[in-house]
Amino acid sequence: MRLVWFTDSNMREWGGDYYPVIDESVHFIPRISERLDSFTMLSRCLIDAQPQTGSQPIVFKDNANFVALPFYNNTIDYYKRLPLLLLRTFPIANRYIKNSDVVVIRHHNCFSWLYYILSKWHGKPVVSKWASAIDDFVQANFPSSSLVDRMANVVAKFEMWYGKKIAHGSSLNLMLDDRTYDKLGRPLHVHKSVISFVSDVDLTSSLERDRWMLVYAGRLTRSKGVHDLLEVFSTLIPDFPLARLSIAGVGDYEDKLKELCREKNMEDRVLFLGRLTRSELRKLFQTSGVFVSPSYAEGLPKIMWEAWASRIAVVMSDVGGVPEYLRDGVNGKLVQPGDHDGLSRAIRDLLSNPEHLKMISDEGWMTAKQHTWEMEIDKMYEAIYESTKGAQS
Template identity: 25%
Template sequence: MSDYFTDLANTFSKKYKVLVFTDVKTAQNALSRDVIVKYWPSGRPTQVKDFIFFYKEIRKFKPSMCISVFGAVNVFLIISFITRVKARIAWVRTLSTQFPQRKILLCRKALVYKFATKIIANSKATKFDVSDKYFVNKNKINVIPNAVRDYNSVLPEIKTDRNKIVYIGRLHPSKGVDVLLRALAILIKTSPHVNLDIIGAGSMRSELELLVDDLKLKNRVSFLGAKSKNEVLTCLRGAYCSVVPSYSEAFGFTVIEAMSVGTCVIGTNNTGIKETIQDNKTGLLFETGDHEMLAEKLRHIYSNQNFRDKLALNGYRSFLKFYEVSERVKQDFIFFEDYM
């Protein structure tokens, strides 16, 4: 469970009986004692036994609202529709392009979304994607952005390493890591001491390692693999810049994570990323796939640290206003309660 959904459940539990269905055994540690935690029979709730289990629980507790996200959406919407739950809400946080574009899968999801009384998208890009791909009426979709805690105030003091750039995410063709590597090859001509840390795993690692060799960046790039949340945040906090070079993102979660620790962010000018970063104000944007433009943006912040520091500060202030968990939950709780 993310910080956001944990806090939302705890906030609801002050006035209502709340059940959380999860496969994470440690989820209960962060939840209020008033929250009832149920664990799916399967690791991912897609089996027949999960549907039967959920049906029995819904019949027992008779909720007035069901909120679902990720792998639980299908079982939540189908069973809550059958049992006539008044408010049936599905949270969509991923673009359809991240899934196999098989017609039968798109049709199945379109049918499932018809059982929802409300769809929550994490960005305008996600809203349009849900509407276009799954034929959901736009009036049925509300946008509520992702949120994380204010980690800047709880992490230990860490000095910014001027020579450190960081990428965090999957090593997948859609993430544009190759674009970042080509930009780095240009940047080191004027900033020869810059290094890139790549945090994450994926199918492209071998291909990217070959590209690193071809670009003669072996001494400048470190593949660190998957890291814990605290390790990721610590790495972000110490970086001079975080780069999000994705070809598409529903929201750009790593953007607000970087902002939450006061780190400057550069991202692609597309989908959810451009909704989160205000160019030249809270971060920098470059054209999708354009490694030369990315290199120019990186050169700009390396030639003007005051400008970089201003972007980082403005990014943090924007995060506090729009994407910090406690503030986000206060607003969203009112929205959900009014909808019940």
């Protein structure tokens, strides 16, 4: 099978090597390409861009390669120059689709409709990979009335409209969660794709754990709800004087979050760690007590799986595909986004009950063990092969 995979995971080219911004590709590409005649990944890429500290380059086998698509690393430029990007992207996409057997399109990106139309034009079977309902994501990340935010919401509505048509015209839909499945009109051909990117080697830890340490890890943006966590944490301090909070990540909301810490007199209790490497993040998880993600919009966040693999108790918002794997009170705590009282109760319950905290941590670890990336990628390949084998050359 000659497989072409369009994704929107930003890459960085440095010294002739390609480094993924999201390091899941390091595992995914070698695993799936070894079972194919050829594998080509096409994605946005920053050329001559130094990789993040600790990033590992992708190792391409002889039958696999990466193709950089035109990209502007600036939201305003990206939307202003969409027509130019389209003209530059078309001939590249057309060439690789024409010479493929199967086309996988990772939605949502602005040109997924183009890849779909070209695939149908050349008579190629399409496998659509859906991350989440794009309208929910955009509303959470672009809530203002600014020109860029309005443009982003218009594009999102268009993507959901044609997304339904693409889903029902695809040979297979790789889904993360039932909410996206419902919004796309419940297409017939579906495989539940859970890529946790937790490996068997991630499932061990012998480090001493501080159960009073709370952790948030992710982008520091409004949609991630870290401001809610800080508000709640300020109310916990009188009852839990040993509690502390570590925040790992960077983003445009960082200064506002630090200002909130100063207003609440929590600067000695809250530590901003900046961007961590994967090994540094794993060590933080393995030495802390509770991971909290009060996000307003997610698909199926891989950070949840990494936390489970590190045997840390998790508190997550009831968004996206999270509730399909997190059973409230069993392998984690589930709260509604923006619900300060609910978030406070969940954290208090874990901090005040060490036996319950350990039980939830152990159950989360078992959940991660049942969905390692080795297992899930193999199941994904089998689903793609079975759904498209009649059209392969």
